[in-house]
Amino acid sequence: xPSTAEQLSKVVYKTERLIELCAALQEENDLLKLESEALTxxxxxxxxxxxxxxxxxxxxxxxxxFSETNEKSVDIKQxxxxxxxxxxxxxxxxxx
Numbered sequence: 783x784p785s786t787a788e789q790l791s792k793v794v795y796k797t798e799r800l801i802e803l804c805a806a807l808q809e810e811n812d813l814l815k816l817e818s819e820a821l822t823x824x825x826x827x828x829x830x831x832x833x834x835x836x837x838x839x840x841x842x843x844x845x846x847x848f849s850e851t852n853e854k855s856v857d858i859k860q861x862x863x864x865x866x867x868x869x870x871x872x873x874x875x876x877x878x
Contacts, residue, residue, distance in 0.1 A: 834873070841865045 784792075845862050 830876075834869075837869050841869070 841862065844865070845858060
């Protein structure tokens with residue numbers, strides 16, 4: 783039967799191992815949190831880019847529909863410029 787000193791030594795050793803394991807898991811957790819934040823940021827950027835491209839597509843479709851109605855080219859360009867300015871205003875508001 784192991785002595786009290788041996789049992790205490792085993793308990794201390796196992797406690798130290800648990801502390802080391804806990805520290806390693808905490809470090810891994812911190813790294814995973816950073817990775818999660820980076821992925822969330824990347825997703826947000828991609829989502830915003832998708833919205834911008836969808837808006838550009840909508841404007842292009844609208845411009846195409848204007849050209850099909852045989853409006854003057856100058857009027858169409860002015861309407862497109864108005865749409866682009868409105869989109870830019872929306873983007874500025876979204877970034878605030």
